[in-house]
Amino acid sequence: xxxHVVIVGGGTGGTVLANDLADRLDSELDAGDVRVTLVxxxxxxxxxxxxxxxxxxxxxxxxxxxxxxxxxxxxVDLRIDRVTDIDTDGQRLRxxxxxxxxxYDYLVLATGSTLEPDQIPGLAEGGHNYYSESGATxxxxxxxxxxEGELVLSVIGTPHMCPAAPLEFVFMADDWFRKRGxxxxxxITYTYPIQRVHGNPHIAEWAQPIxxxxxxxxxxxxxxxxxxxxxxxxxxxxxxxxxYDLLVTIPPHGGVDLIEEAxxxxxxxxxxxxxxxxxxxxxxxxxxxxTADTGVPNxxxxxxxxxxxxxxxxxxxxxxxxxxxxxxxxxxxxxxTGMDAASFVEFDYETPPSPAPPSxxxxxxxxxxxxxxxxxxxxxx
Amino acid sequence: xxxxxxxxxxxxRGAACPGPLMDLIGTIRSAESGDVIRLLSDNDxxxxxxxxxxxxxxxxxLTVEERDDHNAxxxxxx
Ligand SMILES: Cc1cc2nc3c(=O)[nH]c(=O)nc-3n(C[C@H](O)[C@H](O)[C@H](O)COP(=O)(O)OP(=O)(O)OC[C@H]3O[C@@H](n4cnc5c(N)ncnc54)[C@H](O)[C@@H]3O)c2cc1C
Numbered sequence: 001x002x003x004h005v006v007i008v009g010g011g012t013g014g015t016v017l018a019n020d021l022a023d024r025l026d027s028e029l030d031a032g033d034v035r036v037t038l039v040x041x042x043x044x045x046x047x048x049x050x051x052x053x054x055x056x057x058x059x060x061x062x063x064x065x066x067x068x069x070x071x072x073x074x075x076v077d078l079r080i081d082r083v084t085d086i087d088t089d090g091q092r093l094r095x096x097x098x099x100x101x102x103x104y105d106y107l108v109l110a111t112g113s114t115l116e117p118d119q120i121p122g123l124a125e126g127g128h129n130y131y132s133e134s135g136a137t138x139x140x141x142x143x144x145x146x147x148e149g150e151l152v153l154s155v156i157g158t159p160h161m162c163p164a165a166p167l168e169f170v171f172m173a174d175d176w177f178r179k180r181g182x183x184x185x186x187x188i189t190y191t192y193p194i195q196r197v198h199g200n201p202h203i204a205e206w207a208q209p210i211x212x213x214x215x216x217x218x219x220x221x222x223x224x225x226x227x228x229x230x231x232x233x234x235x236x237x238x239x240x241x242x243x244y245d246l247l248v249t250i251p252p253h254g255g256v257d258l259i260e261e262a263x264x265x266x267x268x269x270x271x272x273x274x275x276x277x278x279x280x281x282x283x284x285x286x287x288x289x290x291t292a293d294t295g296v297p298n299x300x301x302x303x304x305x306x307x308x309x310x311x312x313x314x315x316x317x318x319x320x321x322x323x324x325x326x327x328x329x330x331x332x333x334x335x336x337t338g339m340d341a342a343s344f345v346e347f348d349y350e351t352p353p354s355p356a357p358p359s360x361x362x363x364x365x366x367x368x369x370x371x372x373x374x375x376x377x378x379x380x381x
Numbered sequence: 382x383x384x385x386x387x388x389x390x391x392x393x394r395g396a397a398c399p400g401p402l403m404d405l406i407g408t409i410r411s412a413e414s415g416d417v418i419r420l421l422s423d424n425d426x427x428x429x430x431x432x433x434x435x436x437x438x439x440x441x442x443l444t445v446e447e448r449d450d451h452n453a454x455x456x457x458x459x
Binding site: 119157158159193194195199201221223225237238239295 | 396397398399400402403406407409410430433434437438439
């Protein structure tokens with residue numbers, strides 16, 4: 001009997017896993033003992049880290065897009081469609097584009113994050129973001145014309161994709177305006193929901209003095225409640241009001257609705273065992289990447305490592321062997337600290353991060369990683 | 382044991398910092414004024430994080446109940 005593995009989501013995690021399985025289960029796929037289907041709702045694969053550079057006019061959104069068909073091994077069945085319903089008892093999925101459901105033996109959810117700006121009144125009209133392709137190009141138009149006034153970067157809620165990216169944006173903006181001789185005319189304010197500048201205390205401790213040195217104002221315990229696009233103000237639940245001329249936000253994030261509807265977890269994040277990545281509420285279901293609620297950052301590097309673990313576990317299960325591979329919380333992040341310097345952190349469940357001194361070499365390493373990403377997605381790196 | 386009846390409970394046991402506080406903030410965001418939210422957390426950091434935020438936001442921490450392996454925070458939305 002053919003075992004059917006279905007992966008939902010062809011972003012970083014889903015694509016790396018599909019290629020990993022194609023490689024690992026090469027002979028089983030050839031013999032027809034296993035089928036792997038990858039479902040994505042867009043014919044393109046999108047590499048989001050490119051969006052950080054778009055507002056500064058350093059990259060084009062198309063640099064972050066490739067046809068999924070070019071990235072995924074031919075042994076994988078690629079299906080461009082949107083999954084609308086998961087029935088974990090019947091081990092079945094429904095699609096937007098088809099009437100008949102398909103059945104799975106193993107399901108992997110890699111559906112990523114969704115932006116939910118509507119949670120905050122006025123945010124969609126008043127705020128800009130670089131967390132979507134259209135957001136990044138709209139912000140580019142604003143930023144390139146911005147020569148004086150109040151620039152506010154507000155992190156609205158966690159978890160959100162890439163916890164380093166808000167720090168990177170203010171560090172890059174500071175340096176970019178300085179290099180253009182405009183920094184004295186631009187005030188930069190950074191807001192964060194809790195009492196420090198980053199969720200991870202070690203990274204917060206490292207970033208705070210850099211912000212002070214660079215004259216980046218900080219508002220902590222700032223949970224945006226509403227934005228008034230007319231008056232150009234943003235108000236927090238804690239009662240602070242900030243004026244802005246250009247508002248950049250990290251909008252609230254959620255997962256996808258079908259996860260909550262299937263009873264797999266709240267807010268669209270799947271409750272998983274943080275070591276095995278198995279869903280807690282259903283059999284034969286895994287989750288990885290942003291959608292897996294493990295407490296580690298929503299980062300591509302995490303999705304990549306987790307894909308390797310799920311690939312190994314699935315291969316063992318399919319071969320009737322005990323699955324022993326586990327995820328140890330490993331996370332890697334390059335953090336841009338300006339337009340030509342970056343830091344680097346590496347940590348896991350046991351080891352806290354210790355950011356490396358910023359250097360030009362690390363900045364080039366980040367750019368080099370971004371270029372070689374396409375090899376990662378193909379499963380070659 | 383308190384006899385306060387919460388309007389909503391947020392079970393953040395097992396979540397790493399700042400998860401429990403962010404879960405509480407998220408629930409308070411959509412609560413009505415006067416609602417009492419109970420937060421369950423087994424993260425020690427919550428013992429400082431939660432009171433600090435509650436005060437900053439002008440809400441009221443009614444009580445903190447120490448249980449065997451976690452704490453229960455009762456917060457009333459202003
Ligand atoms: C500005 C920015 C900068 C970043 N920088 C970095 C960085 O430097 N380093 C780093 O490690 N990470 C970075 N990240 C984070 C990284 O991009 C994400 O964490 C990563 O993409 C998560 O991978 P994923 O596979 O979980 O989800 P995604 O890559 O988001 O993929 C999810 C896929 O699922 C599809 N999908 C969703 N629902 C359905 C459905 N119902 N049916 C079919 N398909 C569906 C989506 O269309 C999408 O293709 C950054 C993110 C942003 C926004």
